[in-house]
Amino acid sequence: MELLIKGSTEIALLPYSDFESIIGDPYQRTEQNIIDQFNSTDYKPQVIFLGLDERSKDGMTYKSHSGAPYFAIxxxxxxxVIQAxxxxxxxxxxxGLSFSKSRMELSLPAQDAAIYAEARHMLDWNLRNPFCASCGFPTLSTNAGWKRTCPPKDLAGAVNDASKTEREPCATRGTISNLxxxxxxxxxxxxxxSADAQRILLGRQRRWPPYWYSTLAGFLEPAESVEEAVRREVWEESGIKLGRVVIHSTQPWPYPAxxxxxxxxxxxxDGETIDLGNDPELDDAKWYTMDVLREALQNGTxxxxxxxxxxxxxxxxxxxxPTAIAxxxxxxxxxGFVSSGARM
Ligand SMILES: [Zn+2]
Structure with missing residues (x-):
């Protein structure tokens, strides 16, 4: 997914008039009407409402909120819409605008990066979920791009009988799991x-440049606490056994979600011995002293x-x-988060 940018460190923000010919007015009809008139052969570019910038004076007012609405298209x-x-x-x-070819936009200012992360995450999720996970038929983007619903009718014709528009019953249409x-x-x-807090464990993946190391990482498994996931991943990838684990900070990373x-x-x-044999994910893992770590943070990032x-x-x-949470x-x-006596 490529991002429209102005220069190399600014996202391009353009008025609705630039896109009107392609998206029309997606909010002209009520949502119920859009669901009732669903036709799975119609194609509309995905539009996401990202939020309202309340600092902007020349925007719109909705109930007690006013500001400039932002959308991703x-x-x-x-x-x-191929030709359009x-x-x-x-x-x-x-x-003079261009589409960024870069996968990650680490040079954007924090506010632009936050807008891009939200837009990318939401567009990507909609594009990857065109079908209902329960009945397998096409879904419709609703709630300004924030939900997908499985409409009860399809004007293009039901899958098993083109003469009918009523679809088969779907579990997602009832109760609270209707979206x-x-x-x-x-x-x-x-x-x-390390146990004495004087060394740090870093690992490297095979595809990284020479001498490049970072922290370990992995996916949380279902029904696992964050602390358990940290201990499991570290043991799998490095053989190190952890005691205390604290959450420090978090970062959204929309690649994809x-x-x-x-x-x-x-x-x-007695859990500091490195063993890469449990999971062949890392090319190498090593303990580094704090002096080596500080020198690399100063001159090697x-x-x-x-x-x-x-x-x-x-x-x-x-x-x-420094833009990376690692x-x-x-x-x-x-x-000195650990060694200064901070309570872990
Ligand atoms: Zn369904």
Whole structure:
């Protein structure tokens, strides 16, 4: 999914008039009417209402709220709007705007990054869920892109009998499970310190550049607490056994729908032996002293595809940049989050 940008560090914000010919007025009809008139062969580009910027004076007013509404629109040329979208893309590019090819937008200011993360997560979820998980028939985007519903009728004709528009009963239409909601996949990412809090455990994946290490990470499993997930992942990937685990901070990561839960874990005294044999995920894992960690945080951080910074000496440890939660966790450890006596 590519993001429309202005320059390299600013998202492009454009007025509704630029998109009117493609999306029409998606809020002209009531939602009930849209559900009643559902036709699975109609294609409309996905539109997501992202929220209201209440600092803006020249926007709209809804009940007690006023501000500028922000929307995300999927401009991928598809089906009935192929030509219209292609023409609009050419127009936008002729105005000096471009679509970012980068997968991660770590150079955006925090507010733009937050808008992009929300837009990307929501567009991606809608695109990946065109069918009902219960009955398998096409669903309809509702609630301004925040839910998907399985309509009881399809004017294109029911799947088993084209002469009828009534669909088969679907469990999602009753009670409180009548809609499907965007999903967020919790991921744990953790800085692991030794029992005496004087060393940090870092691991590396095979595809990373030489000397590049980071914190360990993995998906939370169903019915698992965050603390259990941290202990399990660390044991699987490195063989280290953890005692105390505390949650430090979190970061949304919409690739496609992750919430990274950052934790700091402390090894138990007889659980510090590295063993990569449980799970062949890591290329290597090592204990580093706090001095080596501090030197790398000072001179060895950069984005994954970028060159090492000017102060970096070849052969020294390389780490992710301050925009990554892994860096924040390592910085917390280097600053004495554990060893200064902070209650874990
Ligand atoms: Zn259904």
């Amino acid at each position: 999927d401009l991928t040329p598809r089906k009935s 979208c292609e023409a609009l893309i050419v127009t936008l590019e002729s105005r 499907s909601f965007p999903r967020t996949d919790p991921t744990v990412i953790m800085a692991v310190v 992750n919430l990274m839960i950052g934790a700091i874990g402390q090894a138990i005294p 950069s984005g994954l595809g970028e060159d090492a910074p000017p102060g970096y000496k070849k052969g020294n440890l390389r780490l992710p940049p 860096n924040r966790l390592m910085t917390a450890v280097a600053d």
